[in-house]
Amino acid sequence: MEKRVALITGANRGIGFAAAKQLLGLGYQVLLSGRDPEAVERAAAEIGAVPLVLDVTRAEAAEAAVRFVKERFGRLDALVNNAGVLLDEGVRGLEVPVEAVARTFEVNVYGALRLAQAFAPMMVAQRYGRIVNVSSIMGSLAHAGSGYLAYRSSKAALNMVTRVLAAELEGTGVLVNAVHPGWVRTRMGGPAAPLSPEEGARVLVWAATLPEDGPTGGFFEGEGKPLSW
Ligand SMILES: NC(=O)c1ccc[n+]([C@@H]2O[C@H](COP(=O)([O-])OP(=O)(O)OC[C@H]3O[C@@H](n4cnc5c(N)ncnc54)[C@H](OP(=O)(O)O)[C@@H]3O)[C@@H](O)[C@H]2O)c1
Numbered sequence: 001m002e003k004r005v006a007l008i009t010g011a012n013r014g015i016g017f018a019a020a021k022q023l024l025g026l027g028y029q030v031l032l033s034g035r036d037p038e039a040v041e042r043a044a045a046e047i048g049a050v051p052l053v054l055d056v057t058r059a060e061a062a063e064a065a066v067r068f069v070k071e072r073f074g075r076l077d078a079l080v081n082n083a084g085v086l087l088d089e090g091v092r093g094l095e096v097p098v099e100a101v102a103r104t105f106e107v108n109v110y111g112a113l114r115l116a117q118a119f120a121p122m123m124v125a126q127r128y129g130r131i132v133n134v135s136s137i138m139g140s141l142a143h144a145g146s147g148y149l150a151y152r153s154s155k156a157a158l159n160m161v162t163r164v165l166a167a168e169l170e171g172t173g174v175l176v177n178a179v180h181p182g183w184v185r186t187r188m189g190g191p192a193a194p195l196s197p198e199e200g201a202r203v204l205v206w207a208a209t210l211p212e213d214g215p216t217g218g219f220f221e222g223e224g225k226p227l228s229w
Contacts, residue, residue, distance in 0.1 A: 010083030056111025093149030166217030
């Protein structure tokens, strides 16, 4: 069989970069994407991935990515919507500028949705696809508390995007899930986090490589442990 193809957003560093390495190790061809051309080129060269400049906030970038993938590989088996921003650390919801909430949604929600919409038709046509939305326990309504209003709301919205797309893609061979990597030592997670990027990436890779009878429309941590919404 031909090698499977995966595209990961925001993969020039952090959890996305670790997921790229792991998928390469499983024999996937990996499109390592990110918004900064130099960072993308460097990261892709380091591990032997295919670099792709892709700023998820630009609508035309998703269409360009589909064209590139079609021409270069003819298929996409896994889309990992990993790119994310946290812009309201240490700011109360009562004071967070609404503009910061909107900028957070641009990346964390609309970026992921744009790419899922762009690549779903190709996946449906080939009757195989895995869409992984990298969410967070911070987006869980059940676990909600004070602060991080922009980030939490964006991940809660991403969880709903996951549910709706999973329902609409039911029976097509395309599985859509949201995952929480845990608290991970990255620029976003900070140095005190207990997990390495490699450990955090495992659940992304698990969801990107699910078998035919794997779950869809779920929210998971670890390697398949369900999380409450
Ligand atoms: N770290 C944690 O503890 C933790 C916990 C739960 C969930 N998560 C989620 O895991 C994912 C990865 O986070 P991380 O910890 O690896 O964070 P990170 O090290 O800050 O990496 C974030 C990545 O997203 C990219 N990005 C930001 N805006 C983008 C845009 N407009 N277009 C394309 N790429 C963009 C960044 O690119 P640049 O290098 O150009 O900035 C970077 O590659 C995020 O969705 C995050 O919310 C993380």
